[in-house]
Amino acid sequence: MSDITASSFVRQDLVSERPAPIKTSGLVGLLRTRLLNSPTNILLTIVGLLLLWFTIIPSVRFLVVDAVWTGSDRGACLTENAGFAVGACWPYIQAKLPQLIYGFYPEAERWRVDLALILAAALLLPLLIPRLPAKGLNAGLFFLAFPAVAFFLLHGGGITGFGLSWTAGLLELFDDSIVSAGQVVLGLSGTSAIAPLLWLIGHLITLLGVAIHWLIFPLTWLRDQIQQTGQPVWVDLVLTAAFVSLTGFVLGGGMRGGGRALGSSIATFVAVAIIIKLMGLDHGGLPIVATNLWGGLLVTLVVSVTGIVTSLPIGIALALGRRASIPLIRIFSIAFIEFWRGVPLITVLFFATYMLPLFLPGNFSVDGLVRALIGIALFTGAYQAENVRGGLAAIPRGQSEAAAALGLSWWKTTALIVLPQALRHVIPNLVNSFISLFKDTSLVSIVALFDLLGSLRASFSDPKWATPSTAFTGFAFAGIIYFLFCFGMSRYSLFVERRLNAHRRN
Incomplete structure (x- = not known):
């Protein structure tokens, strides 16, 4: 038996050497x-x-x-x-760099732009670094406080009131719009075949405006009394702080759980008061710089950042509205999305710049840059709504059903369970829309806003730098700027994707 085993299963010679593995790195x-x-x-x-x-x-x-x-x-x-074939003319960029960054912003006031950019970077970078603490406070400062501070830094001017006065002014504007619409309908009733019906509708609209006028009369009277005081800003600020703080205290649970809301509200209004005092907003503030003097990279960043920040909440609201069970909300969301996706951005900019003032009351005007910002935010929000809706569709129904079984409301289920997972699924689509928006800001030059490319084209008219390579150098420089911003957003989105999907195994 041993001889059979040895001869059958024991190798008598050495195995030949195998070839070395092919290097794959x-x-x-x-x-x-x-x-x-x-x-x-x-x-x-x-x-x-x-x-x-x-x-x-x-x-x-x-x-x-x-x-x-x-x-x-x-x-x-x-x-x-x-003495040789000249390529890029970088002295031209050095000479025109202030114009490419600030546009026609007054040179003596450009420190305000620098300060706004420094504040934006100081508040944004901690939000982008996951390990840094106090994300809630930092987000509140960046998304709520910084826009107001940046507006007064860049535009200048001061304020003559605060929350109560602003609310009264908006309600009064709404009332005037309704009354004006009623007068227009009454004017049409004299030449229309359905004159009795238009006459009735016109009087009903006018009566509605009169009713709203008497409903808001106490608030407008309070505003007028505040304006007659020697310090309208501070009186209005104190009254607004008291009203908002008490409302938050009551809604937060009163003596049981409203203390935190009360403390946060008071701290917020104290910070607002400090900013108003430091910037002198109660005494005229900084010199006003009209937006038609803004230009260059400043306008590009203002338009793109505003569009990015405002379009995502609009898109989330529209995506949720499109999936809502209430027919009116669902139909409105679908109509809004399909309308804005059915027209090109350049048409939206033309409409917002030249047509929107025709629909506003005669005593109300909107700045040209603000009109473009509104149009871009609504246009991009419609596209973001479909991105978010795709993420919502990827969440199984079992997630919502499990949350309902635990007793969570629809709001908590959406905010804490469904929406975070949906946004994680569509990060590439969202960032792709952000990158596209950043590049599409060059279209604002069509409506007389000088962004980076607009300022670049304006600089070509200077005969001091008219050379065969000037235009190529300028466009190459602008291309590098756009590439750096877009590539940075792309790489950061990949980092966020890897971090949020680290728990998954491919």
């Missing part, structure tokens, strides 16, 4: 496994190298090798003076 591994491992990949590699040779090499030569770096006028960028 590093440059050699990349060449073997990806670039040169088949005839098709070899052909694609050759074509790719040729494309890089005919694109990257000329770009580097134009931007760096053959570029002119110093000079005081166009003479330094001319071939006959430089």
